[in-house]
Amino acid sequence: MPDYLETTVDKFIFSVATDRLYSPVGVWALAEGDRIRIGMTDFLQQRSGDVAFAEVKPEGTAVATGDEVATIETIKANVEVPSPVGGIVVEVNPAMELSPEAINQDPYGDGWLAIIEAADWPADRDALLDPQAYFEVMRAQAEEEAQKL
Amino acid sequence: MSPGERKVLVVPCSGIGKTYGTVSREAAYEVTEDLRPGATGLVALSLLVLGDEDARAAVRAHPAVTIDGCKLACAARMVQESGGHVTQGIAVLDVYRRNRELKPQGIAELNEGGILLAHAVAEEIIAVVDGVLAGEEGSTHA
Numbered sequence: 001m002p003d004y005l006e007t008t009v010d011k012f013i014f015s016v017a018t019d020r021l022y023s024p025v026g027v028w029a030l031a032e033g034d035r036i037r038i039g040m041t042d043f044l045q046q047r048s049g050d051v052a053f054a055e056v057k058p059e060g061t062a063v064a065t066g067d068e069v070a071t072i073e074t075i076k077a078n079v080e081v082p083s084p085v086g087g088i089v090v091e092v093n094p095a096m097e098l099s100p101e102a103i104n105q106d107p108y109g110d111g112w113l114a115i116i117e118a119a120d121w122p123a124d125r126d127a128l129l130d131p132q133a134y135f136e137v138m139r140a141q142a143e144e145e146a147q148k149l
Numbered sequence: 150m151s152p153g154e155r156k157v158l159v160v161p162c163s164g165i166g167k168t169y170g171t172v173s174r175e176a177a178y179e180v181t182e183d184l185r186p187g188a189t190g191l192v193a194l195s196l197l198v199l200g201d202e203d204a205r206a207a208v209r210a211h212p213a214v215t216i217d218g219c220k221l222a223c224a225a226r227m228v229q230e231s232g233g234h235v236t237q238g239i240a241v242l243d244v245y246r247r248n249r250e251l252k253p254q255g256i257a258e259l260n261e262g263g264i265l266l267a268h269a270v271a272e273e274i275i276a277v278v279d280g281v282l283a284g285e286e287g288s289t290h291a
Binding site for chain 2: 049050052053075101104
């Protein structure tokens with residue numbers, strides 16, 4: 001169970017797990033050896049809305065860093081999820097087929113999207129944000145969103 | 150609507166400015182105005198939020214089917230907080246997941262997918278209504 005950084009913006013509470021790295025657009029990467037588990041951050045899932053369907057690139061798909069690895073259809077929009085790491089998709093969360101709401105319910109746990117066997121994890125890792133850095137980016141994004149309301 | 154009357158109430162969410170809220174309300178209108186006008190009654194969620202005594206009395210006296218457009222489930226929660234019983238809570242998103250071809254779009258006016266999705270929601274409501282009026286009660290979830 002990871003620890004979390006938390007902030008409240010307007011009436012919303014956003015959390016950032018402290019045991020992984022992040023892309024600025026809100027995709028997390030958790031290293032498990034050479035395999036990297038990825039998913040959407042709490043902020044990204046809340047901003048995107050309730051998930052209706054999640055389509056993740058199938059196992060065996062090669063993705064470059066920044067390539068679309070999943071498309072999430074929510075009640076608000078279709079969200080393209082860029083991969084924070086390049087490599088081969090080796091596992092897709094089976095929950096995405098029948099209960100994609102796991103993304104909303106547990107974005108850092110059961111709502112993970114895929115596991116990618118990294119082609120060059122050290123290079124990708126260096127380009128990602130640590131939890132505190134992402135926390136600041138996310139808070140600025142959340143405050144900007146709140147001003148639009 | 151008198152307390153002794155045998156009716157099922159339909160309570161859609163507000164969801165103003167939201168496609169799924171519009172689907173929720175369109176389904177409620179379809180049931181209460183077209184499909185089962187005599188057997189159902191429409192309760193405005195805003196009246197429950199305001200604490201309107203007639204609306205609160207109605208949901209206490211009759212079984213209610215709630216329709217919610219998002220996970221906040223405002224309609225189901227307000228019926229319960231008003232002392233009523235949610236006979237069946239229907240989530241528009243769940244109905245959409247079972248009918249992916251009916252992608253809803255639009256707010257003031259729904260696209261064809263939205264209209265058909267509202268119809269699918271309405272069909273689920275009348276199945277509950279018919280069951281309740283025939284004596285069997287649906288499962289409760291909010």
